[in-house]
Amino acid sequence: MNTVIRALDAINEVVGRIVACLSIIFAFIILYDVIMRYAFNAPTRWAFDVTTQMYAFYFVMLGGYALKHQSHVRVDLITETFSDGLRRMVEIAGYVIFYFPFTYVFLTRSWEFAARSYAQGETTYGAVQLPVYPLKMAMTVAAGLLLLQGIVEVLKLVAGQYYWKDTSLVEEPHHGS
Amino acid sequence: QDSWTMTTTWPSSLELIETDKHFVDLANKLTGDELQIEFYEGGALVPAGEVFGAVESGTIQAGGDWPGYWAGRDAAFSPLATTPSLFNAVDYVNWIQQWGGAEIYDEIYGQFGMKYLPYGVTNNESGFRTNEPIRTLEDLQGKRIRVSGLEQGKLLEQLGGNQVSMAGGEIYQALERGVIDGGEFSTPNVDWSAGFQQVTSAWATPGWHQSASVFGVMINQQSWDALSPETQEKLQIAADATLLWSLAFTEKRATEAYAKFDEVVEITRYDDETLEKIQTMANDVIVETACENENSAKVYLSMVEYLGDYAQWRDASAPFNLGRTPNGPDVEALRECAPAE
Amino acid sequence: MGPELIALVMFGLLLLGLFMGHPLAFVLGGTAVLGALIAGKPMVLGIVVNRIFGDVLSNFTLIAIPLFVLMAQFLSNSGVTDKMFESLRLLMSNVRGGLALAVVFISILLAATTGIIGASITVMGVMALGPMLRYGYSPTLTTGVIAASGCLGILIPPSIMLILMASYSPLSVGELFAGSMIPGVLLGLLYAAWVAIIARIRPDMAPSVEPDEKLPRGQLIRMLAIEAVPPLVLILGILGSLLAGIATATEASAIGAILALVIVVVRGRFTLPSFYQALLDTGKTSAMILFIVVGATAFTGVFNITGGLRATQELMRALDFAPWLLILVMMFIVFILGAFLDWTGIVLLSFPIFLPIVQEMEGISLLWFVCLMAVVLQTSFLTPPFGYALFYLRAIAPKEVKTSHIIMGVLPFIALIVGMALLMALFPGLVTWLPSVLYSSSASS
Numbered sequence: 001m002n003t004v005i006r007a008l009d010a011i012n013e014v015v016g017r018i019v020a021c022l023s024i025i026f027a028f029i030i031l032y033d034v035i036m037r038y039a040f041n042a043p044t045r046w047a048f049d050v051t052t053q054m055y056a057f058y059f060v061m062l063g064g065y066a067l068k069h070q071s072h073v074r075v076d077l078i079t080e081t082f083s084d085g086l087r088r089m090v091e092i093a094g095y096v097i098f099y100f101p102f103t104y105v106f107l108t109r110s111w112e113f114a115a116r117s118y119a120q121g122e123t124t125y126g127a128v129q130l131p132v133y134p135l136k137m138a139m140t141v142a143a144g145l146l147l148l149q150g151i152v153e154v155l156k157l158v159a160g161q162y163y164w165k166d167t168s169l170v171e172e173p174h175h176g177s
Numbered sequence: 178q179d180s181w182t183m184t185t186t187w188p189s190s191l192e193l194i195e196t197d198k199h200f201v202d203l204a205n206k207l208t209g210d211e212l213q214i215e216f217y218e219g220g221a222l223v224p225a226g227e228v229f230g231a232v233e234s235g236t237i238q239a240g241g242d243w244p245g246y247w248a249g250r251d252a253a254f255s256p257l258a259t260t261p262s263l264f265n266a267v268d269y270v271n272w273i274q275q276w277g278g279a280e281i282y283d284e285i286y287g288q289f290g291m292k293y294l295p296y297g298v299t300n301n302e303s304g305f306r307t308n309e310p311i312r313t314l315e316d317l318q319g320k321r322i323r324v325s326g327l328e329q330g331k332l333l334e335q336l337g338g339n340q341v342s343m344a345g346g347e348i349y350q351a352l353e354r355g356v357i358d359g360g361e362f363s364t365p366n367v368d369w370s371a372g373f374q375q376v377t378s379a380w381a382t383p384g385w386h387q388s389a390s391v392f393g394v395m396i397n398q399q400s401w402d403a404l405s406p407e408t409q410e411k412l413q414i415a416a417d418a419t420l421l422w423s424l425a426f427t428e429k430r431a432t433e434a435y436a437k438f439d440e441v442v443e444i445t446r447y448d449d450e451t452l453e454k455i456q457t458m459a460n461d462v463i464v465e466t467a468c469e470n471e472n473s474a475k476v477y478l479s480m481v482e483y484l485g486d487y488a489q490w491r492d493a494s495a496p497f498n499l500g501r502t503p504n505g506p507d508v509e510a511l512r513e514c515a516p517a518e
Numbered sequence: 519m520g521p522e523l524i525a526l527v528m529f530g531l532l533l534l535g536l537f538m539g540h541p542l543a544f545v546l547g548g549t550a551v552l553g554a555l556i557a558g559k560p561m562v563l564g565i566v567v568n569r570i571f572g573d574v575l576s577n578f579t580l581i582a583i584p585l586f587v588l589m590a591q592f593l594s595n596s597g598v599t600d601k602m603f604e605s606l607r608l609l610m611s612n613v614r615g616g617l618a619l620a621v622v623f624i625s626i627l628l629a630a631t632t633g634i635i636g637a638s639i640t641v642m643g644v645m646a647l648g649p650m651l652r653y654g655y656s657p658t659l660t661t662g663v664i665a666a667s668g669c670l671g672i673l674i675p676p677s678i679m680l681i682l683m684a685s686y687s688p689l690s691v692g693e694l695f696a697g698s699m700i701p702g703v704l705l706g707l708l709y710a711a712w713v714a715i716i717a718r719i720r721p722d723m724a725p726s727v728e729p730d731e732k733l734p735r736g737q738l739i740r741m742l743a744i745e746a747v748p749p750l751v752l753i754l755g756i757l758g759s760l761l762a763g764i765a766t767a768t769e770a771s772a773i774g775a776i777l778a779l780v781i782v783v784v785r786g787r788f789t790l791p792s793f794y795q796a797l798l799d800t801g802k803t804s805a806m807i808l809f810i811v812v813g814a815t816a817f818t819g820v821f822n823i824t825g826g827l828r829a830t831q832e833l834m835r836a837l838d839f840a841p842w843l844l845i846l847v848m849m850f851i852v853f854i855l856g857a858f859l860d861w862t863g864i865v866l867l868s869f870p871i872f873l874p875i876v877q878e879m880e881g882i883s884l885l886w887f888v889c890l891m892a893v894v895l896q897t898s899f900l901t902p903p904f905g906y907a908l909f910y911l912r913a914i915a916p917k918e919v920k921t922s923h924i925i926m927g928v929l930p931f932i933a934l935i936v937g938m939a940l941l942m943a944l945f946p947g948l949v950t951w952l953p954s955v956l957y958s959s960s961a962s963s
């Protein structure tokens with residue numbers, strides 16, 4: 001079981017470690033566009049659409065990675081007073097009641113959404129026409145990654161690996177909103 | 178009793194939503210116990226760009242729109258929404274009601290499992306709003322201007338400007354920040370409701386990029402088919418009544434807004450020679466676009482055939498005629514690109 | 519089941535999920551799905567994906583979120599902000615209660631840079647909590663000051679919350695930034711005044727700084743020039759470019775992130791591992807924030823389409839109160855919601871209900887209303903049981919600081935926020951004056 005958990009856990013870790021690098025790239029693209037616009041009066045035709053699509057790809061693909069690192073804000077005021085056994089039950093119930101219904105709908109509806117866009121060859125409209133379906137496909141993949149990480153997190157709880165006891169998570173540099 | 182959920186592409190802050198509301202009120206009065214349409218302002222259910230998908234998939238039964246927003250799915254939606262320097266509002270009404278236009282809307286929307294009832298028509302859009310006045314085409318050189326539409330973008334680029342595409346809600350901030358040098362959105366009253374007088378000081382008329390516009394409601398085909406013929410007819414009556422209402426309503430409101438703009442911005446006008454030049458270029462862009470997409474060619478062909486057909490009587494009735502007969506694109510060039518009948 | 523009941527059940531599920539300790543983003547998303555099923559309208563679930571794609575993935579203005587986070591991460595991961603605070607703290611050492619005042623003023627500046635409360639509270643907490651407790655400041659005052667001033671980031675421009683508010687209202691980002699500038703800074707000054715008063719009447723809660731910690735003037739100036747000036751120039755440069763109308767929030771955030779990186783490199787504090795760590799942390803934080811937006815948009819869509827929006831609107835209209843009383847009720851709702859929901863959730867839920875009603879009111883400026891709401895929302899981070907500021911602070915505070923200290927500590931500041939809101943109600947010019955100067959014709963609409 002631990003091997004399975006480790007293997008599945010690695011998927012979002014790898015995705016996260018690669019996708020997280022995009023932020024600095026779209027920062028530079030915007031900077032490049034700003035320089036071209038103000039210094040050379042020659043704005044790019046593509047920067048607006050490309051950075052919007054990159055930003056969307058970036059954050060949506062990182063959802064599972066953030067879950068793996070317990071970065072999604074939660075309120076543990078009450079559950080932290082529970083015993084490990086009770087807290088495990090409540091945590092698993094949270095996944096069953098809220099997480100899986102949402103990610104399942106997100107995955108299946110995104111898939112229909114992306115498939116329709118692909119079948120219609122949907123593009124952005126205007127003098128520059130970019131295809132829209134790749135981002136919709138990415139959203140579907142991202143929903144799948146979320147669902148997968150949710151399963152992994154439940155498996156960890158079942159196997160007795162409690163995130164609230166995981167020092168590597170607690171000691172990480174803090175991140176928040 | 179059937180109950181429909183309907184939304185629109187317009188938020189409550191834009192006056193365009195009045196046409197949608199007028200239709201819904203009329204329809205609900207006429208259909209009485211048979212059908213109740215529950216209307217939500219734009220954004221309350223789905224964002225503007227997703228109304229098409231929500232109706233197509235049957236998540237909601239109806240959605241008010243401007244067809245041009247869907248040109249990324251089929252270029253033919255563009256002439257169903259507006260034309261560069263071609264139709265005026267009355268042309269759209271004539272064409273839709275008597276020259277086969279309504280069937281063409283149903284055919285294009287029908288590809289996506291939807292029925293379409295055109296219920297709004299506005300005449301000429303404002304034109305470009307800028308901070309540096311545009312008096313001649315020379316003033317357009319190198320300008321970054323928000324224009325929506327494929328034909329409109331191509332035309333602007335041929336005239337030396339750069340098209341910037343952005344959603345209506347983003348134009349204000351982009352103008353304010355100087356991200357764009359100018360922009361167009363809609364008719365004067367709608368532009369006023371969007372606050373462009375706060376961020377621009379000049380306005381170039383007329384709006385050659387959109388000589389007139391059509392609005393209407395997309396209806397999921399299954400929902401439409403489930404209605405009795407009587408109810409369908411009542412919805413058609415509500416749409417026809419709203420079509421006429423919208424024309425007079427917008428012209429009245431645009432007149433009022435023009436007077437308000439005249440107090441706070443400098444209004445300029447292109448000379449006739451410039452407009453003729455733009456007409457020639459617009460004709461080329463129309464033929465070029467039509468020849469890249471069969472459906473688009475089919476729509477333009479039908480529209481230009483109407484213009485030719487109507488020209489004799491329209492010109493004979495001058496000066497009491499309904500608008501001009503434009504020196505439009507070559508009908509034979511369009512026929513070559515359109516699918517064989 | 520009637521729309522009113524469905525709306526109640528959805529709020530009940532929301533509370534249940536939050537109390538169960540499940541991540542907020544997925545409590546919102548899950549409640550959306552359950553709400554649709556309970557209403558017997560599984561068909562409407564289609565709008566969940568329509569909304570996520572259209573409102574979040576296609577929303578150009580939200581690009582500023584990861585980029586402002588990135589800027590903050592570069593500065594804090596490399597220790598640049600630590601040094602900046604330390605030098606400013608020493609600058610303030612002659613003033614009674616100076617450390618607490620320094621925290622307030624640094625927070626206002628930091629606030630202006632990031633607009634991310636987690637970042638400012640954590641950085642301020644790590645920086646100032648230890649020294650303040652060591653020098654005898656009471657745990658109550660210490661935690662109160664840090665939590666309250668750390669939240670100012672979301673009010674003083676540039677702010678992610680104001681950007682989000684602009685994209686959900688007919689107002690522009692520029693107008694909102696200008697409108698909330700004076701109330702935000704004034705609130706900061708109110709905090710400072712409160713600290714100064716406490717330091718004078720209760721010296722046991724805020725003692726003076728020991729003389730031996732003070733630096734000679736020359737050394738202090740050198741330290742300020744090296745440690746404080748570059749990040750402050752970055753802050754002022756970004757604020758300036760936004761206010762001068764040169765750059766959009768997105769452009770400013772990209773420039774800010776890259777300039778922060780440049781400062782780190784020039785200071786010789788650049789290392790590949792800390793650079794990469796900043797990217798990873800930015801990814802987690804951005805995903806966390808934006809998935810709350812995802813969950814909230816799903817929740818709002820289903821809440822609206824199952825009739826909750828209409829029921830609430832009708833309830834508000836049926837109240838038939840005078841405008842000022844209705845606005846008071848709205849602010850009270852925001853205050854109460856703030857105890858349970860994050861600001862994104864509150865904005866996304868309340869804007870579609872409140873704004874149309876306020877727009878119909880004669881003589882009420884929408885800009886004023888939204889800025890008033892932004893100020894009242896400050897309480898949403900501070901009010902127990904669900905105040906994010908409380909949790910961030912709890913996470914970094916030593917054991918001897920009790921949760922009750924933190925809660926007692928923020929109470930006076932909640933009172934100050936309410937006082938600020940009253941001031942804005944009495945003097946609407948506090949909001950409308952700056953926008954009317956910057957955007958000369960905006961007052962006319």
Ligand code: NA
Binds near residue numbers: 361363
């Ligand atoms: Na337009």
Ligand code: NA
Binds near residue numbers: 629634670671676677
């Ligand atoms: Na801020």
